[in-house]
Amino acid sequence: MPVGLVIVSHSDALARGVVELLGQLAPDVRAEPAGGMAPGGLGTDFEATSAALAEADSGAGVVLLYDLGSARMTAELAVESLADPDAAAVAEAPLVEGAVAAAASAQGGEALKTVVDAAERAAGGIVESPEQATTAAEDTDSGTESPTTTSPRVEQELVLRNEVGLHARPAALLARALTGFDAEVTITAGENSADARSVLGVMGLGARQGDRIGLQATGPDAESALRRVTELADSDFEG
Amino acid sequence: MSCTAREVTAAVRRGAEVISVHRDELVELDRAIGDGDHGENMDRGFRAVLAQLELADPPTPGAVLKLVATTLISSVGGASGPLFGTAFLRAASTVGDAESLDATAIAASLRAGVDGVVARGKAEPEDKTMIDALLPAVRAAEESAGRGGEPGGTLATAAEAAEVGARSTVPLVARKGRASYLGDRSAGHLDPGARSVALLLAAFADVEGAE
Known part of the structure; x- marks a missing residue:
């Protein structure tokens, strides 16, 4: 199974929109949205991010992409809280470009580290x-x-x-x-x-x-x- | 003299009380240079901590700190949830299973907490963040513990240093967090995160000093 993705955003709609885009490009990659704070507010939610992380992992690991500010911290905390923190990584990349590059790389069967690199190189394509x-x-x-x-x-x-x-x-x-x-x-x-x-x-x-x-x-x-x-x-x- | 789970729990309860009392002040501070939700978020987080403490009776200081950490991470939101949560989480893992904390252990847990915040938020001194209150506080605590100070005295020294550090953020131009979007206009305001740190440490010192 390919590496999974989690989109951590302040906005539920934004996270879902990015996931929708990835579904077209990389149909076999499991991408999960983690956007917004319940109920319906803007912000990032640690519990929701952790749940998405578990959902996206089919054994090959997960790459997390974030939109801004505290979303990175939430994503990092979710990774550190895993039983095996090496099973996931946060990519330092622009959200949409990075997610698309990561999805293409994951769809190609690349390993976690390579998928992260693909995301992080996305800005300089x-x-x-x-x-x-x-x-x-x-x-x-x-x-x-x-x-x-x-x-x-x-x-x-x-x-x-x-x-x-x-x-x-x-x-x-x-x-x-x-x-x-x-x-x-x-x-x-x-x-x-x-x-x-x-x-x-x-x-x-x-x-x-x-x-x-x-x-x-x-x-x-x-x-x-x-x-x-x-x-x-x-x-x-x-x- | 050292602090057991009972004293640490009492300190956390006092911290929650102080945050609640200062909720509106923190809202005002954050409204000036942030998005105005800091007071509400911190208050919500510490209310959730109080509720958790009613349900569980953590047996060690480390277990109390861990409960505070996980509750704040889940309920505060914004940047403060991960930042304060990380501070308590690192402090918890540093004290481990110890039955009680002496001044040296308290200073070490503060140091671990501050290092965690720095790693998480990537802020540096004078970026106008909670770091500006935390760093002087941990230095003061280490010095006090090194001189053989008691837990209460060590926390009191840390709290005083945090207060001075928080006030030092007023003239600074923010370089991290939401306030940094304001550029020069962020100068002239007290940083709400630094204020929260000073309030919490003062509350902790209050309880330990009374023991």
């Missing part, structure tokens, strides 16, 4: 240009000599034929399809590019039906990863 993305990746390798044995870079272009382009569901399917490939995949549309695993980043490209997109991949699985993306596009992102 879009990069300016592919060149910058590559530079950033190399900078992290700031050893004495930069490795010259870089893995081959594979590039390809394709035209989006599906009706909605790279909208939420296709973006989620794309992130899911790349699970398990050891490759960095970047999508370019016009001036912008994004990490293909970042649902928010890919959606932010605004690529529509008929648009031409570029795919660049590096890493040991670069070729097979691009083949997988092409298959997905050929099937009009029907999964």
Whole structure:
């Protein structure tokens, strides 16, 4: 079973709205709302959050996302109060973007830690240009000599034929399809590019039906990863 | 001289009474720089604590503190529920199963409580929060216990330091919590959370000093 999610919000309607959104993107992920204070007021409720936490856990752990201020404290307290506090984690991420990224990652079968990382990276999904993305990746390798044995870079272009382009569901399917490939995949549309695993980043490209997109991949699985993306596009992102 | 569950329970009851008496004052303070619910939330929380104490008779000081913690967490709401709840929870785990608390144990439990609040709320000194009352209080308590002070005297010193610390929040510009949204306009007001800390410690000192 995938990692579960809990949406801790001051507002019941907001928490339920985020859960509704996730239901579309990640149908197999158990996401539970914990919003508002009984009866019908704004605020976060420790008991309700703990109950949602228990409800969302199907064995793989739970990631909690929060809206603001005291919601983080309530979420943290609920985690610390668990018999096994390592079975859940609070993600420091923007609520909606983080929840969508976490849901896509959980749907892809990723482990708790990876789902948290996906949520926390959600805010920075879009990069300016592919060149910058590559530079950033190399900078992290700031050893004495930069490795010259870089893995081959594979590039390809394709035209989006599906009706909605790279909208939420296709973006989620794309992130899911790349699970398990050891490759960095970047999508370019016009001036912008994004990490293909970042649902928010890919959606932010605004690529529509008929648009031409570029795919660049590096890493040991670069070729097979691009083949997988092409298959997905050929099937009009029907999964 | 040390405090058993009976004295700690009496201190908590006195704390609830004092919060209730100052409910409207806390509401006013919070209305100036927050959302105005602090007095009501704290009063509701401590009323719930009193109700729980009627139902249960916790056998050790740690058990009393734990009951206060879980009740406040469930019933106060806002940021104060998790913050005050965490303080009592950490204090409870520090004293463990001890039958009674001497001044050193009281100082250690205060220290654990303050560390918990800092970890939970990520506030720093002079952010205009309850930390500004708690930090001087715990330093005063540690110093008093280190000099061989009695529990009552140690709590009295802590309460005085908390009072001074709370008053020091008046000129500060808030950098944490709801009041921070006001920016410079938060200056000139006493922080309600710091005020609550000072009130509670004074109430605790009141009871232990009378023992």
